[in-house]
Amino acid sequence: MFSDYTSAELLSIFAMQGFAGLILFSVFVLMALGLAIIFGQMGVINMAHGEFMILGAYVTYLISNLFATYLPSLFGIYFFIAMIISFVAAGALGALVEWSFIRFLYQRPLDTLLATWGLSLILQQVYRSVFGAREVGVTLPDWLMGSIPLTETIELPINGMFVMGLTLTIAVAVYLLMYKSRWGCQVRAVVQNRPMAAAVGINTARIDRITFALGCGIAGVAGSAFTMIGSTGPTAGQLYIVDTFLVVVFGGAASLLGTIASAFTISQAQSTMEFFLSGSMAKVLTLLTVVIILMIRPQGLFAMKVRK
Amino acid sequence: MTMQLKVNQRRLAFVHKLSRRWLAKAGLAVCAGWILGASAEVNTTGLAVTDKEVTVGILHSVTGTMAISETGSVQAEKLAIKQINAAGGVLGRQIKFIQEDGASDWPTFAEKSKKLLVNDKVAAVFGCWTSASRKAVLPIFEQYNGMLYYPTFYEGLEQSPNVIYTGQEATQQILAGIDWVVKEKGAKTFYLLGSDYIWPRTSNKIARKHIEKLGLKVVGEEYYPLGHTQFNSVINKIKLTKPDVIYAIVVGGSNVAFYKQLKAAGISLPKEKPLLLTISVTEDEILGIGGENMEGAYAAMKYFQSLDNPNNKAFVEAFKAEYGNNIVIGDVTQAAYLGPWLWKAAVEKAGSFDIDKVRAASPDIELTTAPEGYVKIHPNHHLWSKTRIGHALKDGQYKVVHETAELMEPDPFPKGYQ
Numbered sequence: 001m002f003s004d005y006t007s008a009e010l011l012s013i014f015a016m017q018g019f020a021g022l023i024l025f026s027v028f029v030l031m032a033l034g035l036a037i038i039f040g041q042m043g044v045i046n047m048a049h050g051e052f053m054i055l056g057a058y059v060t061y062l063i064s065n066l067f068a069t070y071l072p073s074l075f076g077i078y079f080f081i082a083m084i085i086s087f088v089a090a091g092a093l094g095a096l097v098e099w100s101f102i103r104f105l106y107q108r109p110l111d112t113l114l115a116t117w118g119l120s121l122i123l124q125q126v127y128r129s130v131f132g133a134r135e136v137g138v139t140l141p142d143w144l145m146g147s148i149p150l151t152e153t154i155e156l157p158i159n160g161m162f163v164m165g166l167t168l169t170i171a172v173a174v175y176l177l178m179y180k181s182r183w184g185c186q187v188r189a190v191v192q193n194r195p196m197a198a199a200v201g202i203n204t205a206r207i208d209r210i211t212f213a214l215g216c217g218i219a220g221v222a223g224s225a226f227t228m229i230g231s232t233g234p235t236a237g238q239l240y241i242v243d244t245f246l247v248v249v250f251g252g253a254a255s256l257l258g259t260i261a262s263a264f265t266i267s268q269a270q271s272t273m274e275f276f277l278s279g280s281m282a283k284v285l286t287l288l289t290v291v292i293i294l295m296i297r298p299q300g301l302f303a304m305k306v307r308k
Numbered sequence: 309m310t311m312q313l314k315v316n317q318r319r320l321a322f323v324h325k326l327s328r329r330w331l332a333k334a335g336l337a338v339c340a341g342w343i344l345g346a347s348a349e350v351n352t353t354g355l356a357v358t359d360k361e362v363t364v365g366i367l368h369s370v371t372g373t374m375a376i377s378e379t380g381s382v383q384a385e386k387l388a389i390k391q392i393n394a395a396g397g398v399l400g401r402q403i404k405f406i407q408e409d410g411a412s413d414w415p416t417f418a419e420k421s422k423k424l425l426v427n428d429k430v431a432a433v434f435g436c437w438t439s440a441s442r443k444a445v446l447p448i449f450e451q452y453n454g455m456l457y458y459p460t461f462y463e464g465l466e467q468s469p470n471v472i473y474t475g476q477e478a479t480q481q482i483l484a485g486i487d488w489v490v491k492e493k494g495a496k497t498f499y500l501l502g503s504d505y506i507w508p509r510t511s512n513k514i515a516r517k518h519i520e521k522l523g524l525k526v527v528g529e530e531y532y533p534l535g536h537t538q539f540n541s542v543i544n545k546i547k548l549t550k551p552d553v554i555y556a557i558v559v560g561g562s563n564v565a566f567y568k569q570l571k572a573a574g575i576s577l578p579k580e581k582p583l584l585l586t587i588s589v590t591e592d593e594i595l596g597i598g599g600e601n602m603e604g605a606y607a608a609m610k611y612f613q614s615l616d617n618p619n620n621k622a623f624v625e626a627f628k629a630e631y632g633n634n635i636v637i638g639d640v641t642q643a644a645y646l647g648p649w650l651w652k653a654a655v656e657k658a659g660s661f662d663i664d665k666v667r668a669a670s671p672d673i674e675l676t677t678a679p680e681g682y683v684k685i686h687p688n689h690h691l692w693s694k695t696r697i698g699h700a701l702k703d704g705q706y707k708v709v710h711e712t713a714e715l716m717e718p719d720p721f722p723k724g725y726q
Binding site for chain 1: 372531
């Protein structure tokens with residue numbers, strides 16, 4: 001299949017393809033981090049994760065309209081403000097949801113699955129009633145569009161690089177929070193042994209609420225960033241949920257490092273196969289590989305070692 | 309003893325049955341008398357028709373994934389019904405509609421269509437959007453002899469006596485589009501791309517045959533699962549194969565991702581290197597994609613909101629008066645608008661609401677007031693219509709750059725294309 005092309009063309013296309021894989025990797029990590037925190041640290045299967053993302057997307061849409069109407073001179077930087085507000089909005093909703101019903105369902109993973117699935121349906125219908133059934137178009141500032149040409153054929157999409165930068169920032173922030181801060185230490189203590197953590201004076205209910213809110217907040221930021229590459233509609237969250245769970249489960253539920261490793265493996269495998277095979281076939285093979293690996297290693301790539 | 313009891317029971321059951329049967333018969337007679345007295349001559353099969361009113365059904369998804377697409381069709385059908393009523397109704401009867409929600413779920417569509425036909429006895433149903441929903445209701449319409457007006461452009465390969473297809477079937481859209489791009493733009497190589505289900509696959513099959521018949525080359529053909537959001541790999545393949553034309557039949561949320569990523573990857577559509585031709589993006593979809601991302605693409609369809617003719621001006625004005633100034637009207641919305649008008653014309657030609665008579669009257673029904681211009685029902689239940697090429701503008705509208713000289717004949721089972 002490559003005999004028709006010059007080696008320079010091939011080189012540039014492999015570079016582009018490598019870059020496409022990296023973008024997919026960042027997208028996966030961004031989608032999955034929030035879920036990994038909630039699922040991994042709390043054992044709650046949050047089926048409404050996609051809807052929290054879309055909340056961020058709709059917030060971004062509202063902020064962009066606000067800026068276009070009242071502050072057109074600052075339109076270029078609205079995206080950063082939109083991301084912060086998305087984080088706060090999704091986090092606040094997350095805290096509310098945790099307080100109103102998730103906290104009664106801990107230790108009952110199947111019930112949380114059902115409850116959050118119901119929540120996802122409710123949120124979808126709320127979006128539909130408020131914003132209409134049609135997708136909305138989020139206008140991006142000009143500097144986020146287009147690409148930087150490196151050579152004749154290699155062009156780097158700016159929004160892709162933006163997502164990569166954002167993912168890196170958030171991943172580092174989460175790492176610092178979980179492994180270097182006092183709060184993170186408490187979270188990990190609660191995950192490892194809840195009664196013991198409570199016994200040494202950690203307010204586990206409060207830790208749970210903040211953890212859940214943080215996970216939802218990160219989902220909101222992800223949704224906000226995805227307005228650059230995807231659609232914003234009432235049911236758009238459903239487009240991400242399968243990939244998100246795939247990444248988290250494959251990585252090993254309790255490990256953030258596992259999530260990142262699994263996002264990297266899946267994204268590289270998928271984007272390489274997409275190039276050599278057709279899109280649908282690549283997806284099938286990716287899923288098949290993941291299923292087989294999970295059959296051999298049900299705990300996922302990275303599992304936490306705990307004495308049961 | 310037990311014997312006695314059994315006999316008694318049996319007798320009781322018999323009396324019970326008798327009385328029920330009698331009641332049913334009496335009821336039927338009353339009903340029949342009422343209908344016979346009122347509208348017997350225009351309604352011999354017990355449809356919901358009175359002296360003043362005729363009931364029809366609207367069956368679309370207003371919840372679930374497909375609500376995005378089907379909302380416009382519901383609006384168009386309601387507008388048409390309202391206008392017909394204002395102009396005196398059908399055979400002097402006002403149209404009353406019963407709306408059911410298919411909820412983007414095919415078994416629900418089947419169940420609701422049965423309800424409309426069996427319980428509500430509607431005289432016609434305007435509805436369905438995806439081929440899957442149409443295939444789900446088709447056996448019901450054929451079994452209970454109903455009439456469905458189906459608005460979406462679709463893959464063809466179907467012709468039911470119980471359906472009038474008011475959108476274009478695949479060849480009408482595809483052949484005209486490819487001929488135009490070959491003749492006007494000198495296109496020689498094509499990259500076919502689509503979402504992975506029956507419509508894009510069948511359409512691309514027809515496109516490929518046609519391209520190869522013209523002696524030109526397809527350099528790639530790709531399908532992605534519905535809802536796929538990452539198109540960077542295929543965009544790289546397009547860059548590598550350097551086709552003259554990207555022929556895109558991507559649908560739904562994937563659309564938005566595809567066009568945004570195409571632009572981000574440095575493929576600028578207004579430069580037409582490569583040129584992008586689509587049959588799946590109407591003005592409705594551009595709302596989600598964003599005009600700035602779609603600018604410069606071409607679409608082959610029978611209707612664009614910007615069509616310059618008096619019918620369309622009146623239609624757009626009425627639509628905006630009804631649903632607000634910001635509303636956009638896509639190809640399918642216009643096709644849905646034709647449904648009630650075509651049904652009215654057929655009923656009046658037949659002089660009856662009877663399904664069989666309406667069906668017999670349907671071929672060769674003309675509509676000179678259609679927003680798209682003139683349409684006519686072919687004996688195969690599809691519409692003769694012109695195909696237009698639209699050039700996407702930044703404001704989310706299409707500018708019509710070409711129109712076929714003749715009406716395109718609908719050909720749901722194209723020979724040599726399967």
